Structure formats: structure tokens, C-alpha cells
Amino acid sequence: MLPRPFVVRRIHQDTRDTYTLVLEPADGEPMDFRPGQFTMLHAFGVGDAPISISGDHRRTDRLEQTVRNVGSVTAALVAAVPGTVLGVRGPYGTGWEVDRGRGGDVVVVAGGIGLAPLRPAIFELIAHRDQYERVVLLYGARTPEDILFGDDLRQWAEKSRIVVEVTVDNGQHAWRGRVGLVTQLVTRAGFDAVRALALVCGPEVMMRYAAQALSDRGVRSERLRLSMERNMKCGVGLCGHCQLRELFLCVDGPVLGYDRLAPLMARAEL
Amino acid sequence: MPTIDQYLPDHPFFTGLDAATTDLLAGCAMNVHVRAGEFLFREGEAADHFYVLRHGRIAIEVRTPARGVVLDTVDDGDVVGWSWMVPPYRWAFDARATQDTSAVAFDAACLRGKCDADPVMGYQLMKRFVPVMNHRLQSARIRLLDLYGDFVD
Numbered sequence: 001m002l003p004r005p006f007v008v009r010r011i012h013q014d015t016r017d018t019y020t021l022v023l024e025p026a027d028g029e030p031m032d033f034r035p036g037q038f039t040m041l042h043a044f045g046v047g048d049a050p051i052s053i054s055g056d057h058r059r060t061d062r063l064e065q066t067v068r069n070v071g072s073v074t075a076a077l078v079a080a081v082p083g084t085v086l087g088v089r090g091p092y093g094t095g096w097e098v099d100r101g102r103g104g105d106v107v108v109v110a111g112g113i114g115l116a117p118l119r120p121a122i123f124e125l126i127a128h129r130d131q132y133e134r135v136v137l138l139y140g141a142r143t144p145e146d147i148l149f150g151d152d153l154r155q156w157a158e159k160s161r162i163v164v165e166v167t168v169d170n171g172q173h174a175w176r177g178r179v180g181l182v183t184q185l186v187t188r189a190g191f192d193a194v195r196a197l198a199l200v201c202g203p204e205v206m207m208r209y210a211a212q213a214l215s216d217r218g219v220r221s222e223r224l225r226l227s228m229e230r231n232m233k234c235g236v237g238l239c240g241h242c243q244l245r246e247l248f249l250c251v252d253g254p255v256l257g258y259d260r261l262a263p264l265m266a267r268a269e270l
Numbered sequence: 271m272p273t274i275d276q277y278l279p280d281h282p283f284f285t286g287l288d289a290a291t292t293d294l295l296a297g298c299a300m301n302v303h304v305r306a307g308e309f310l311f312r313e314g315e316a317a318d319h320f321y322v323l324r325h326g327r328i329a330i331e332v333r334t335p336a337r338g339v340v341l342d343t344v345d346d347g348d349v350v351g352w353s354w355m356v357p358p359y360r361w362a363f364d365a366r367a368t369q370d371t372s373a374v375a376f377d378a379a380c381l382r383g384k385c386d387a388d389p390v391m392g393y394q395l396m397k398r399f400v401p402v403m404n405h406r407l408q409s410a411r412i413r414l415l416d417l418y419g420d421f422v423d
């Protein structure tokens with residue numbers, strides 16, 4: 001349970017409140033992880049927070065994590081500078097299991113910072129692009145200024161045969177793109193729902209509506225995978241902080257099938 | 271590009287209408303084109319048309335003293351405008367093309383009379399517009415939550 005020291009090599013400001021940290025293990029030992037997993041990222045003297053891994057899982061020599069500043073721990077994490085030492089526990093949790101989509105279409109639906117945990121899944125899809133049919137990324141952000149990984153989005157569309165559709169909740173006059181809910185994109189997108197694997201990450205309410213829209217299109221619930229990012233503490237199934245009825249989201253999740261989640265997500269008190 | 275007569279029966283919005291109604295709608299329709307930056311209609315003007323976009327994108331927007339705010343965008347295949355059904359038949363927002371856009375414009379003033387005279391046809395059209403309204407209302411309501419803004423616990 002002791003955090004491993006990692007050194008911040010680079011920090012990149014993605015948006016007004018979100019930063020991507022590139023970390024390297026201080027001991028030089030590589031860290032294996034699967035797309036969709038998270039770490040408990042520790043700012044010494046402040047505390048730790050579960051943060052998804054947003055980088056390419058084939059780069060085991062470094063760890064990329066994208067952090068949105070919302071409170072005390074995340075503020076301390078984004079205040080890191082090159083050379084700062086942070087603690088890392090993990091990787092923890094289940095992954096996207098992208099390879100379950102081989103031979104069919106893959107639909108990735110992301111909302112806000114939810115694109116960060118999905119980024120490694122997209123790297124995985126690109127690495128084996130020929131094994132998948134259509135790959136569609138539907139991304140909703142608050143405003144055009146809040147769109148994450150803009151360069152990646154362009155590259156994925158131009159070079160990797162990924163259909164990238166972006167929408168924002170609020171647009172100013174100068175914005176030429178879409179304004180509206182990300183679920184509207186689900187209705188319009190071209191994919192073969194029956195054979196599709198769908199991966200969804202974003203605020204829980206957004207995921208509920210997106211999962212419903214995907215399910216209405218005909219995506220099978222066991223092939224519809226969501227990342228449930230409820231508050232966590234230990235990350236290893238000990239403290240019960242992340243419990244959702246019989247599930248401990250830190251070990252049973254965060255990525256789970258809609259077949260298991262649908263009855264739990266509809267219940268407000270859980 | 272298919273003619274309006276060819277285009278309408280294949281469009282999902284009109285699916286299920288009988289041939290006589292589709293013919294009548296086609297008779298009230300014409301092709302319109304707006305360049306990027308031009309307006310399909312302006313807030314406060316008489317709402318005497320509705321539109322089906324064949325190509326392009328329309329931003330539904332509202333002007334504040336300081337700026338224009340886009341409330342929704344409508345893309346090819348979608349329907350724009352229901353104020354023609356609701357008295358006093360006035361557009362509540364601006365509709366500005368953000369790309370060069372082609373649409374089929376329906377003369378709604380003419381259709382209103384026809385719907386009054388033929389309630390079955392009126393009901394058929396209403397059944398197609400209510401989901402469009404419902405969809406936009408839901409979209410606005412969910413976005414009011416500002417899900418990506420501060421955390422909604």
C-alpha cells in the first residue's frame with residue numbers, strides 16, 4: 001500500500017482547469033497497466049486521489065495522468081512542476097477490454113474529463129486498427145475551450161480512420177461546430193449497434209443518458225461498458241468507500257458492463 | 271440532388287405519411303440555400319416556414335447585448351422550426367448558417383390552413399413535430415445541469 005515515488009517530467013495545461021502530467025518511476029522500474037485502469041496519485045503532505053491513466057499503455061517507462069483541479073488534492077497535483085516527486089499506488093481496477101470489440105464496430109462516448117480514461121483505449125484501437133471495423137468517437141464538452149486533447153482528436157480523425165464527432169453544451173457565436181447533448185450524437189452516428197462494443201466515460205448523469213441512447217440503438221448491455229468514478233479512498237477493496245450495493249467499484253470496476261450497472265444507476269440513494 | 275418529390279418520401283421525418291399528404295407537403299415546399307453567416311430566419315419575424323436541412327449546419331442562437339450565444343445546432347437531415355405551429359407564429363430565436371446550407375422550406379402558413387381543414391393530417395404532422403420539441407426540451411434541461419461544469423454529486 002506504500003506509494004511508489006514518481007518524478008514529474010512534464011506538465012501540460014490542457015484547458016483552463018485541466019493538466020496532463022508525464023511521470024517517470026524514480027526507481028526506473030516500468031509500470032504495466034491496462035487501458036481504463038487508474039492509480040491513487042499522492043501529493044505528499046496533502047493526500048491522494050484516484051486518477052485514471054490517460055497515456056499509451058505500451059509506454060511502460062512513463063505514466064500520463066490528466067487531472068482536473070476541483071479541490072485540495074487535485075489542486076496540489078496540478079501545481080507540480082518538473083522534478084516534483086509524487087506517490088503512485090496501483091494500477092488498480094478493471095480495464096476497458098477493448099479487444100472484445102475485435103471484428104466489429106467500436107463506439108467511444110466521452111463527456112468532459114471522461115475522455116482522459118478513454119484515451120488509452122483509443123491508442124489500443126489505433127495500434128490494432130485493422131482488427132476493428134468502424135471506430136466512432138463521440139465527445140461532449142462544456143464549451144469549445146474545455147475540449148481536451150484537441151491535437152489528438154484531429155490526428156485520430158485524419159490519420160487513424162476514426163470518425164470524431166464533437167459537441168459542446170454552450171457555444172459562442174464564433175464556434176462553427178455542434179452545440180447539443182452528446183447523446184444526440186449517439187442517435188446520428190453510423191455504426192452497427194448489434195455487433196458494436198461501446199465504451200462510455202463522463203459524469204454519471206451523462207453516462208446514464210448515453211447508455212440509454214446506446215441501448216435504444218441496439219447495443220447489447222454486456223457490450224456496453226461504463227467507467228464508474230465514485231469517490232474512493234483505499235483503491236483495493238478494503239475501506240468500503242466506493243461501495244455500490246454488492247460492488248466495490250475500485251476492484252469490481254471502475255469499468256463495468258451495463259448489464260450489471262443499469263439496475264444500480266437508476267437508484268438515487270446508492 | 272434528388273428533387274423534393276423524390277426526397278420527401280425517403281426522409282425519416284415523413285416516413286409513414288400517405289402519398290396524398292406527401293404530395294401536398296411537396297406542393298408547399300421549395301429548395302432554399304443560405305451561405306455560411308447568413309440567416310434562415312431572425313428572432314421576432316413571422317414563423318411561416320419550417321425547414322428540413324439537406325446539407326449543412328444551422329445554429330439556433332440568441333443575441334445578448336454583448337454577444338451571440340448558440341443554443342443548439344441542427345445538422346443535415348434534421349428539422350428546424352416549430353414556431354409555425356404555436357401562436358403567435360413568431361420565431362423566438364435566430365437561425366444562422368455556420369456552413370453553406372441547403373434546406374427544403376415548407377410554406378407553413380399554407381399548411382396551417384390545411385391542418386385545420388384536415389385534422390388527420392394535422393395529427394400526423396403533430397406526431398412528427400412533438401418528438402423534435404421533446405428532444406430539444408430534454409437537451410436543454412439536461413444541459414441546465416451543467417454536468418461538465420462543477421461536479422454534480
Ligand SMILES: Cc1cc2nc3c(=O)[nH]c(=O)nc-3n(C[C@H](O)[C@H](O)[C@H](O)COP(=O)(O)OP(=O)(O)OC[C@H]3O[C@@H](n4cnc5c(N)ncnc54)[C@H](O)[C@@H]3O)c2cc1C
Nearest residue numbers: 049050051052066067068070071072073074229230231421
Ligand atoms: C476511478 C476514478 C478515476 C478518476 N479519474 C480522474 C481523472 O483521470 N482525472 C481527474 O481529474 N479526476 C478523476 N477522478 C476524480 C478525482 O478522483 C476527484 O476529482 C478527486 O478525488 C477530488 O479530490 P480533491 O481533493 O481535489 O477534491 P475534493 O475537495 O475531495 O472534492 C472537490 C469536489 O469534487 C467532488 N468529487 C470528489 N471526487 C469525485 C469523484 N470521484 N467524482 C465526482 N465528484 C467528485 C466532491 O464531491 C467535491 O464537490 C477519478 C475518480 C475515480 C473514482
Ligand code: FES
Nearest residue numbers: 233235239240250
Ligand atoms: S476505495 Fe476502499 S473499498 Fe474501494
